[in-house]
Amino acid sequence: MRTFNATFVATILLSLSLVSLSSSASPVKYDSGVPSDIQAQMEADLGFMNQIQGNGQTNFHQQIFGAVSGAQYKNFFESRIKKIGLNDCGNPNAVACVIPMMGSNKMWLTQNFIKFSHPQIARLMVVYHESRHSEIAHGNWPHDTCPTPFLDANGHDMKSIWTGASLAGEPACDSTQLGSYGSSTILLKNVAMYCTNCGDKVKMDADLYATDQLGRIDRPDVKQAMINDFHGQAK
Amino acid sequence: MDKRSKFFVILSGAAFTAALLFFALSSKKTPSEVGIETLTVSPEANTKTNANPPTPAKAPLLSNEEQTRLQTLDEILKSKNDNDPRLDQLFQHLSTGIKLAMEKRYQDFAREDRNGRGTIVFLISREITSAEDIQFLKSVYEEAPCTNMDGCSAAPSNDPHHSGVENTSLNYPQLVGLYQIEKTIRNNPQAFSDSAQRAALLDLLSKAKLFPVQSVQNRASTILSLIPNP
Ligand SMILES: [Zn+2]
Numbered sequence: 371m372r373t374f375n376a377t378f379v380a381t382i383l384l385s386l387s388l389v390s391l392s393s394s395a396s397p398v399k400y401d402s403g404v405p406s407d408i409q410a411q412m413e414a415d416l417g418f419m420n421q422i423q424g425n426g427q428t429n430f431h432q433q434i435f436g437a438v439s440g441a442q443y444k445n446f447f448e449s450r451i452k453k454i455g456l457n458d459c460g461n462p463n464a465v466a467c468v469i470p471m472m473g474s475n476k477m478w479l480t481q482n483f484i485k486f487s488h489p490q491i492a493r494l495m496v497v498y499h500e501s502r503h504s505e506i507a508h509g510n511w512p513h514d515t516c517p518t519p520f521l522d523a524n525g526h527d528m529k530s531i532w533t534g535a536s537l538a539g540e541p542a543c544d545s546t547q548l549g550s551y552g553s554s555t556i557l558l559k560n561v562a563m564y565c566t567n568c569g570d571k572v573k574m575d576a577d578l579y580a581t582d583q584l585g586r587i588d589r590p591d592v593k594q595a596m597i598n599d600f601h602g603q604a605k
Numbered sequence: 606m607d608k609r610s611k612f613f614v615i616l617s618g619a620a621f622t623a624a625l626l627f628f629a630l631s632s633k634k635t636p637s638e639v640g641i642e643t644l645t646v647s648p649e650a651n652t653k654t655n656a657n658p659p660t661p662a663k664a665p666l667l668s669n670e671e672q673t674r675l676q677t678l679d680e681i682l683k684s685k686n687d688n689d690p691r692l693d694q695l696f697q698h699l700s701t702g703i704k705l706a707m708e709k710r711y712q713d714f715a716r717e718d719r720n721g722r723g724t725i726v727f728l729i730s731r732e733i734t735s736a737e738d739i740q741f742l743k744s745v746y747e748e749a750p751c752t753n754m755d756g757c758s759a760a761p762s763n764d765p766h767h768s769g770v771e772n773t774s775l776n777y778p779q780l781v782g783l784y785q786i787e788k789t790i791r792n793n794p795q796a797f798s799d800s801a802q803r804a805a806l807l808d809l810l811s812k813a814k815l816f817p818v819q820s821v822q823n824r825a826s827t828i829l830s831l832i833p834n835p
Contacts (some may be wrong), residue, residue: 461764461766462755462762463753463755486754487717487720487721488719488754488770489687489720489723489777490686513766522823524819524826526819531768531771532761532772535765537768541765567688569687570731571692572687574785577784578777578780578781579773582769582820
């Protein structure tokens with residue numbers, strides 16, 4: 371009887387949580403062709419972002435997103451992305467993209483969104499990067515052409531991937547902290563520093579991926595301003 | 606049927622399915638009834654390459670509670686919820702036995718399971734307490750680098766747009782280990798001051814510096830610069 375009662379209560383709780391889940395699901399509309407497991411992963415990832423709580427933020431974060439807060443991140447995403455479809459994004463390893471000529475407020479996810487074993491923060495970094503590309507008022511925040519040569523802090527050629535071609539001359543940089551690389555770097559650095567309900571792994575991941583992405587800022591003064599911002603010295 | 610009725614029909618269906626699922630799960634064997642050997646399959650391990658064939662490592666003797674924790678780790682990884690609070694609640698102050706079992710898990714995971722493997726490295730490198738821990742971490746830098754998320758031995762992709770994210774994920778286990786070591790040293794400069802541990806750490810870092818990926822080499826160099834000469 372005790373087991374039955376516990377099971378009964380758990381079932382009721384599960385049902386109630388389903389009700390709350392359905393009412394808190396994002397208002398983004400999925401195309402019918404988006405597989406349910408991809409939709410579920412996207413909803414789970416956005417659900418994580420939407421419940422973030424923070425105890426501070428940097429000035430650049432305040433300018434772009436507001437406070438470190440799930441409500442702000444939810445508003446940022448949902449005011450930019452209204453629909454989600456399935457696409458290969460023109461690259462066999464892509465995870466997500468925005469294709470302005472196919473609708474600026476639409477994000478496309480690929481099968482890799484659930485197939486590849488990226489940490490959750492990595493998927494979200496791409497999602498927020500792409501949502502920045504939806505802003506028509508800013509020309510979709512086009513990327514800057516990386517300079518030639520394009521070297522890292524140790525004087526090594528910045529490469530597309532460790533075995534790959536040089537990034538020099540590729541449209542894969544930002545000259546402002548407000549672009550897609552810059553804003554997603556600021557987002558993740560702030561999650562790493564100020565999220566109060568993120569676990570150690572999430573904070574580590576946010577820092578790791580943000581540190582890498584900072585390398586795509588090709589103007590030394592802008593990069594330095596971002597570093598100062600992260601250290602509370604932004605002007 | 607109007608929209609409101611449809612909603613309640615869907616909701617009732619979902620609740621009924623959830624109830625069935627719950628009853629099915631609750632009728633499963635308890636963790637203590639499940640042998641450790643049954644818990645070694647990663648969510649993605651069946652379809653991908655495993656460059657490190659399972660070693661005939663002897664399965665460590667674990668308490669029922671530790672076996673349950675390992676099962677929980679599998680559940681967390683399968684859920685892809687990296688913010689599951691149990692990662693911090695259940696996986697600190699780990700015994701040697703559970704660390705060895707987790708290292709075996711690492712070997713059993715497909716190489717392409719970068720987040721799964723990296724999570725194991727994270728949990729062990731977060732609290733390095735023995736030479737065995739350092740030995741395991743060193744082996745991570747002796748692996749062949751993963752070249753493509755779709756297959757660790759496949760030709761690399763070449764799209765510069767999100768290649769930074771991809772590059773970090775490809776080398777995630779290696780970067781995580783160094784991240785935690787650096788964090789430990791920055792928080793406690795006296796960590797690894799024991800001469801044997803220091804020597805083992807320097808050996809690990811020398812391997813990391815030889816790992817053929819610039820971002821891993823750079824992190825290893827940074828850590829080496831933090832370690833004072835004896
Ligand atoms: Zn972009």
